[in-house]
Amino acid sequence: MxxxxxxxxxxxxxxxxxxxxxxxxxxxxxxxxxxADFTADTAKQARGLQLIxxxxxxxxxxxxxxxxxxxGMVNLLFTVSTACGAPVALLEDLIVRPEARGRGIGDALLxxxxxxxxxxxxxxxxxLTDDDNLAAQRFYTRHGFVHSAxxxxxxxxxxxx
Numbered sequence: 001m002x003x004x005x006x007x008x009x010x011x012x013x014x015x016x017x018x019x020x021x022x023x024x025x026x027x028x029x030x031x032x033x034x035x036a037d038f039t040a041d042t043a044k045q046a047r048g049l050q051l052i053x054x055x056x057x058x059x060x061x062x063x064x065x066x067x068x069x070x071x072g073m074v075n076l077l078f079t080v081s082t083a084c085g086a087p088v089a090l091l092e093d094l095i096v097r098p099e100a101r102g103r104g105i106g107d108a109l110l111x112x113x114x115x116x117x118x119x120x121x122x123x124x125x126x127x128l129t130d131d132d133n134l135a136a137q138r139f140y141t142r143h144g145f146v147h148s149a150x151x152x153x154x155x156x157x158x159x160x161x
Contacts, residue, residue, distance in 0.1 A: 011071055011105050013112040016061035021049050023070035024063065031095040036130050037154075052077070059089075060116045064096065064105045072096035074109040076116055076125070084124055089117040091127035110143055128152055 016024060029040035052059045057078065064072035075093040080086070091113060096106045117125050127145065129136040137147075 011064050011066045011100075011103070011108070013062055013064050013108050016049075016053065016063045016073065018050065018053055020061075020063050020070065020073075021046050021053075024049055024061070024073050027070060027073050027095045027097070028093060030097065031093055034130075034133070049075075059092075060113070060120070062109060062112050062116065064100075064109055070097075071100040072105050072109050074113045076113050078120060078122065081124065086123035087121050088124045088126065089113075089120065089122045091125050094127075106139065107143075110140075114143075 025040075025042045025045045028045045029042070032038040032040045049061060052061055052075070059075065059077040061076075062074050063070055072095055073093065074091065074095075077090040077092050078087055079090065081088040094106065094109055094113070096109070114125065125145075126148075127140065129140065
């Protein structure tokens with residue numbers, strides 16, 4: 001089990017539980033206002049988070065909490081890469097409340113996610129950011145992530161697009 005503390009704050013990084021779902025949905029709503037491809041839908045986000053919690057082999061949800069206040073979260077999903085011949089992780093969501101940024105919480109969440117992926121035997125973590133989100137790209141680059149020559153494509157099976 002991953003638990004950590006963000007430096008210079010009383011914030012703790014801990015595995016999420018079902019009780020955290022409403023706060024995580026609120027955090028995802030913040031994140032989706034920043035992303036071009038997604039919109040917030042609390043029912044969908046709650047359902048997705050519950051699916052991960054119900055089956056830990058699917059992924060890992062971590063929350064950053066100061067007391068009872070949720071300051072951030074990160075979501076890893078696990079799969080297998082034939083290229084690596086090993087398990088890999090997709091970093092699906094990382095968000096810190098705007099008023100809590102600059103205190104090391106994002107760094108602590110990302111380090112905890114990387115530790116979780118390593119503990120799960122993952123050979124790689126892949127993530128997506130919007131092309132124009134240069135601040136996020138700098139953040140991930142500072143943590144050792146590099147740009148890929150791969151270009152993501154998407155087929156929406158629910159909406160036929």
